[in-house]
Amino acid sequence: MNDINFNSHHEITASCGDCNAITVRDALDVLSGKWKLQIMLALSKGASRFKQVAKEVPGITDKMLSEELKDLELNQLVKREVHATFPPTVEYTLTNHGKTLDRVIAELSVWGIAHRNQIFGKQSGKQE
Amino acid sequence: MNDINFNSHHEITASCGDCNAITVRDALDVLSGKWKLQIMLALSKGASRFKQVAKEVPGITDKMLSEELKDLELNQLVKREVHATFPPTVEYTLTNHGKTLDRVIAELSVWGIAHRNQIFGKQSGKQE
């Protein structure tokens, strides 16, 4: 997955039942994996340095972070700037396009809360 | 990943900067993988039989679909009903909880369109 991703060539048409599926798949092609959205979230919260992002995304390894950032950059969600200082610093920031993901992230956050309530709360009561 | 997933124990509080990250992670724990959201989308569109779902999710294998459905059932997003008819049929439907994911899916769909426009459209123009 080291290139800009599209599952196929398809037209943009409005309100064709399947296009819903198709656009979701386009989104998932780019965002799939455990880490991409968490990285985007970390960046949207202000982290910009490599190690800062790593700290905001618990569990990620340097390798995965490096690869995922490269992938996100290819997909124009993240911009990478190297400053030739010492010690060397690299800044990662969201592109304007990357920032539009915040709506998705917000919904995901809302749903995460609902999900936790669901599992912790009414596990006993059956729910059609 | 054959159990209900939570990355840790944490409280539900409103507007604590990190809880945003935490709830997103909760959501991603459950939805991670290439297929879960696509399966949820297929089900939300009305597919219910195993093979129907398989057709709506291009590229998925029977094995993955079977495993993912089990996982989704464990997380109470999907309900499975076996009808002892001949030929036997199994119906998968979204639980009420599963249906609440449609907001997330909708945002994902919107973003998928924006993303395609971004990549196809103004690839030449730099975008700070």
Next chain:
DNA sequence: CTGGATCCGGTCTGATACTG
């Protein structure tokens, strides 16, 4: 026939160590 389980091979991910 549908819905799935099992085995096997390949790719992707993770831990640790190391470099500029």
Next chain:
DNA sequence: CAGTATCAGACCGGATCCAG
């Protein structure tokens, strides 16, 4: 600090096999 190298293990996909 910001990554890369290496290897082991987990995960995914394909083919095959099984039960109702």
